[in-house]
Amino acid sequence: MRRRWGRAVIPVIGIAVLVYLFIPIAVVVAFSFNNPGSRYNLTWNQFSLQAWENICGVPGVCASFVTSIEIGIISTLIATILGTLIAFALVRYRFRGRGSTNLLIFLPMTTPEVVMGASLLALFLNLRFPLGAGTVAIAHIMFIISFVVVSVKARLQGMDPRLEEAARDLYADPRATFRYVTFPLVLPGIVGAALLGFSLSFDDFIISYFNAGTLVTFPIYIWGAAQRGIPVQVNALASVVFFIALAVVLISQGVNYRKRKALQR
Amino acid sequence: MVAVVPTTGNAAPAATAQRRARTAYFLMGPGLLWLAVFFAIPFVTLFLTSLQVPVPGKPGQYMPGFALGNYPSALAEYWPQLVRSFVFSGIATVLALVLAYPLAYFIAFRGGRWKPLLLVLVIAPSFASFLLRTYAWKTILADEGPVTSTLNALHLLPEGRILNTSIAVIAGLTYNFLPFMLLPLFAAIDKIDPRLVEAAGDLYASPITAFRKVTWPLSLPGVVAGTLLTFIPASGDYINAQLLGSPNDRMIGNVIQANFIQFRNYPTASALSFALMAIILLLVFGYIRRAGTEDLV
Amino acid sequence: MARRDVEDLHLRGLTKQFGDVVAVDHLDLTIPAGSFFALLGASGCGKTTTLRMIAGLEDPSGGTIHIGPRDVTSLRAFERPVNTVFQSYALFPHLDIFENIAFGLRRRKVKDVTAPVEAMLELVELAPLARRKPSQLSGGQQQRVALARALINEPDVLLLDEPLGALDLKLRRQMQIELKRIQHDVGTTFVHVTHDQEEAMTMADTVAVMNDGRIEQLGHPADIYETPKTVFVANFLGQANLILGAKAGESANFISVSAQGHTFDIPRMRSATSGDSIIVGVRPEKITVVDDVAGAHVPDHVVRVRGKVTDVSYAGVSTQYVVRASWGQELICFEQNIKVGDRCSVGDDVILHWAPEHTFGLDGSQGLHAGTSHGAAHVNEVNLDLSREG
Numbered sequence: 027m028r029r030r031w032g033r034a035v036i037p038v039i040g041i042a043v044l045v046y047l048f049i050p051i052a053v054v055v056a057f058s059f060n061n062p063g064s065r066y067n068l069t070w071n072q073f074s075l076q077a078w079e080n081i082c083g084v085p086g087v088c089a090s091f092v093t094s095i096e097i098g099i100i101s102t103l104i105a106t107i108l109g110t111l112i113a114f115a116l117v118r119y120r121f122r123g124r125g126s127t128n129l130l131i132f133l134p135m136t137t138p139e140v141v142m143g144a145s146l147l148a149l150f151l152n153l154r155f156p157l158g159a160g161t162v163a164i165a166h167i168m169f170i171i172s173f174v175v176v177s178v179k180a181r182l183q184g185m186d187p188r189l190e191e192a193a194r195d196l197y198a199d200p201r202a203t204f205r206y207v208t209f210p211l212v213l214p215g216i217v218g219a220a221l222l223g224f225s226l227s228f229d230d231f232i233i234s235y236f237n238a239g240t241l242v243t244f245p246i247y248i249w250g251a252a253q254r255g256i257p258v259q260v261n262a263l264a265s266v267v268f269f270i271a272l273a274v275v276l277i278s279q280g281v282n283y284r285k286r287k288a289l290q291r
Numbered sequence: 292m293v294a295v296v297p298t299t300g301n302a303a304p305a306a307t308a309q310r311r312a313r314t315a316y317f318l319m320g321p322g323l324l325w326l327a328v329f330f331a332i333p334f335v336t337l338f339l340t341s342l343q344v345p346v347p348g349k350p351g352q353y354m355p356g357f358a359l360g361n362y363p364s365a366l367a368e369y370w371p372q373l374v375r376s377f378v379f380s381g382i383a384t385v386l387a388l389v390l391a392y393p394l395a396y397f398i399a400f401r402g403g404r405w406k407p408l409l410l411v412l413v414i415a416p417s418f419a420s421f422l423l424r425t426y427a428w429k430t431i432l433a434d435e436g437p438v439t440s441t442l443n444a445l446h447l448l449p450e451g452r453i454l455n456t457s458i459a460v461i462a463g464l465t466y467n468f469l470p471f472m473l474l475p476l477f478a479a480i481d482k483i484d485p486r487l488v489e490a491a492g493d494l495y496a497s498p499i500t501a502f503r504k505v506t507w508p509l510s511l512p513g514v515v516a517g518t519l520l521t522f523i524p525a526s527g528d529y530i531n532a533q534l535l536g537s538p539n540d541r542m543i544g545n546v547i548q549a550n551f552i553q554f555r556n557y558p559t560a561s562a563l564s565f566a567l568m569a570i571i572l573l574l575v576f577g578y579i580r581r582a583g584t585e586d587l588v
Numbered sequence: 589m590a591r592r593d594v595e596d597l598h599l600r601g602l603t604k605q606f607g608d609v610v611a612v613d614h615l616d617l618t619i620p621a622g623s624f625f626a627l628l629g630a631s632g633c634g635k636t637t638t639l640r641m642i643a644g645l646e647d648p649s650g651g652t653i654h655i656g657p658r659d660v661t662s663l664r665a666f667e668r669p670v671n672t673v674f675q676s677y678a679l680f681p682h683l684d685i686f687e688n689i690a691f692g693l694r695r696r697k698v699k700d701v702t703a704p705v706e707a708m709l710e711l712v713e714l715a716p717l718a719r720r721k722p723s724q725l726s727g728g729q730q731q732r733v734a735l736a737r738a739l740i741n742e743p744d745v746l747l748l749d750e751p752l753g754a755l756d757l758k759l760r761r762q763m764q765i766e767l768k769r770i771q772h773d774v775g776t777t778f779v780h781v782t783h784d785q786e787e788a789m790t791m792a793d794t795v796a797v798m799n800d801g802r803i804e805q806l807g808h809p810a811d812i813y814e815t816p817k818t819v820f821v822a823n824f825l826g827q828a829n830l831i832l833g834a835k836a837g838e839s840a841n842f843i844s845v846s847a848q849g850h851t852f853d854i855p856r857m858r859s860a861t862s863g864d865s866i867i868v869g870v871r872p873e874k875i876t877v878v879d880d881v882a883g884a885h886v887p888d889h890v891v892r893v894r895g896k897v898t899d900v901s902y903a904g905v906s907t908q909y910v911v912r913a914s915w916g917q918e919l920i921c922f923e924q925n926i927k928v929g930d931r932c933s934v935g936d937d938v939i940l941h942w943a944p945e946h947t948f949g950l951d952g953s954q955g956l957h958a959g960t961s962h963g964a965a966h967v968n969e970v971n972l973d974l975s976r977e978g
Contacts, residue, residue, distance in 0.1 A: 040397030043390050044409075047416045047469065050427035054419055057430065068430050108322035119315035127319065130326050136519060136575070137568065138527025140544040144551060144564040145333035148340040151557065168329040171322055191645050192678035194665040196692035196741070202666075206691075210682045229420055231530065232544075236551065248422045252534060256426065264420045271418035272411075279407050 058261035065255030077258035090247035101166035109174025143236030157239025170223040181215025341561035376542040380525035383464035391473040399480040463531035472517040479513020595656030602651035613801035626792035634801040671738035679722035692741040823959030848915040854949040865952025874946040875921040883939030
């Protein structure tokens with residue numbers, strides 16, 4: 027009897043923490059349906075679809091949203107390419123200076139954003155480089171590369187090296203081996219890294235804020251609005267992003283799940 | 292007998308190795324260059340900026356100098372915020388560990404076929420803007436809200452409220468960085484062979500002893516990685532302090548941001564940033580030396 | 589498929605060094621065209637490295653590889669008319685069975701792959717599964733796909749790297765027969781690497797026993813089993829009773845060896861040495877175990893070894909006796925269970941005898957334990973990996 031209670035402790039605490047993680051999301055989504063009595067969307071007033079019907083109604087909201095998407099796409103594209111190349115070099119080749127390379131890739135992931143943002147700003151100021159979309163994109167690419175390297179590297183290392191040997195054994199020269207065996211197998215890792223990179227870029231605040239100049243990204247808009255009162259439209263837009271991202275991940279999980287069910291037949 | 296003719300001797304392997312190394316440099320070049328220029332070099336400029344001196348006669352403008360004295364003066368003025376940052380993020384890290392461990396354990400050992408779904412649920416909240424989620428805590432922890440009222444009735448709140456106190460800031464930090472703690476922790480715990488725990492039980496260990504002697508030590512690499520990935524960004528955070536705290540709760544991040552953006556006191560701001568980074572590096576190396584390294588990349 | 593004209597495979601002075609470790613040591617080997625050749629040895633003996641060098645997946649440190657008159661040593665793997673069936677099958681997980689099998693043909697720019705692939709699917713009896721992915725197949729089915737994928741390219745040499753290791757016993761027996769049949773029908777030279785001596789002997793026309801990067805002995809399975817030339821081969825292939833002795837005399841057809849108080853006559857053709865230190869060897873199944881009464885009827889020229897039974901293992905088909913000989917050494921004997929009842933028991937005093945033609949002789953300087961599990965440095969690591977699945 028005591029053992030059964032003991033065993034229940036872990037799931038109970040575990041689920042409780044999971045719920046804890048979701049409470050603020052629930053609030054964000056719920057309050058997108060709120061018609062606040064005042065400027066501040068902090069207390070529940072009455073149910074309303076107004077924000078959803080008029081999602082771009084507040085000036086600047088949609089513009090900042092679009093800006094974030096544009097920067098996200100460009101940064102992700104470039105960072106994914108650069109990062110994938112590095113991952114291949116790290117896994118498939120032997121060279122000297124491996125330790126310092128790993129360090130250079132590892133450090134951005136462990137440096138506080140405020141330090142990275144500040145140091146980049148110091149660089150741009152000293153070079154008298156104009157702040158704006160360019161500097162934000164540069165910054166984003168910089169910190170996304172590390173995450174891409176880690177993701178793709180993991181995928182590459184998980185790949186059975188015998189597969190490439192089998193390809194060579196079956197008359198595939200190095201280019202054909204890459205095209206027909208290596209690349210298709212590592213592609214899911216690259217796509218996953220790109221999605222991760224995009225979400226990091228889209229949601230980035232601190233580094234962007236330091237280096238944006240007058241440019242307004244979606245998080246910068248929210249920050250600015252936080253003092254004056256965040257428009258309900260922001261909640262709606264954020265909910266859209268959340269549900270789309272959740273759908274993408276769940277669908278890919280669903281596909282994997284169905285593949286795995288097929289194995290058991 | 293046929294004479295032995297070595298066609299591929301030892302010369303060939305060395306040449307191919309060289310060729311391969313060159314391809315590697317070529318592949319890595321652009322990305323590493325980007326990191327070198329936009330990550331490594333900025334630290335140099337940060338340091339140089341921290342040594343700048345005011346231009347005489349032109350307040351608000353600075354020129355290159357060698358004012359090492361900027362450091363003591365900046366730290367003297369802002370050391371409370373610096374210390375507060377480490378205290379807050381330290382507490383938040385411990386809380387995150389306490390909360391994340393059971394969840395990570397649950398998913399790893401009891402997840403079964405729900406594991407992938409549970410992992411999705413863990414990272415899903417990160418898909419929504421973290422600024423908004425932090426802002427949402429203002430609603431949840433509002434003075435008239437259910438949480439605050441309940442805790443007040445139990446006389447657990449020293450200041451009678453949660454918002455605009457350090458409690459809210461630490462709670463926010465804990466919440467925001469929980470996934471950073473959880474994922475490495477899960478990765479390490481998931482690697483533990485459950486049969487080891489069974490073997491411990493077979494050898495007369497109670498569940499608690501089995502945890503202490505088998506599970507916890509084996510999960511340590513994840514604990515180390517998780518605490519690093521939580522503590523470091525939390526130390527530099529200022530969003531939680533700004534949205535959820537009072538002016539007494541300002542962290543070093545707030546100060547750096549203010550000095551850069553509002554006051555435009557670049558030398559002070561840079562000195563503080565550099566000092567923050569240096570201290571973090573020291574703490575990290577010390578921690579890793581004690582706890583042992585694991586391949587973190 | 590019609591039988592093809594293939595050529596002999598020649599390995600001359602083939603060497604592979606990894607730093608200080610010599611994995612393959614100046615191998616000289618000719619593998620006859622169209623034969624089923626087994627490379628047999630324990631883990632780490634260099635057999636897989638040799639195979640990989642033939643495939644082109646490993647560069648030799650020295651030596652040459654010829655197919656017939658053609659030197660293929662410097663050809664890279666994708667340029668050689670050699671294909672491999674990998675131990676882990678290495679099927680491409682993102683391609684279905686059809687495309688896996690067609691892979692080699694497509695890379696060689698063959699125009700119409702449908703006909704050959706379908707023919708191959710028929711050969712390995714997997715036609716209905718053509719569009720499934722490898723992960724949806726059982727181990728035995730995956731193995732057949734790996735075989736089909738290699739064979740379809742009609743290579744001059746087909747290399748098999750312990751292909752049956754992952755299969756259960758029944759399936760393995762089945763596949764052994766299948767492989768022999770296919771090899772006979774197709775006529776390609778098969779080079780089969782394995783650590784399982786029973787598998788090598790049942791399947792191959794010729795067996796080479798490898799140890800420490802060298803070939804210890806090469807020949808037909810029956811020849812090397814009945815007449816081992818080294819202690820390693822004697823112990824590695826089945827079991828052997830080895831008794832150390834010294835040469836006591838010789839004649840035209842026999843060498844006499846004095847060992848442990850007995851004089852054994854070894855047919856000269858069956859002794860690997862005529863030096864002074866000779867090991868007398870006999871296989872367990874050649875020994876007859878009798879009691880004193882029956883022992884009196886053994887002809888005089890046959891050596892009688894006295895001993896006491898220390899262990900009896902009944903295995904249905906046969907019974908294994910361990911007998912402690914009069915000089916303390918434990919000898920192993922197998923008897924087919926023909927005699928109903930009347931088995932020896934532990935503690936019985938018995939007499940062991942065998943026909944002199946079954947005795948073989950080995951060089952005494954090799955010691956008695958090479959090739960046994962405590963003599964070998966490497967234990968088969970495959971089964972010790974407790975990887976958890978699921």
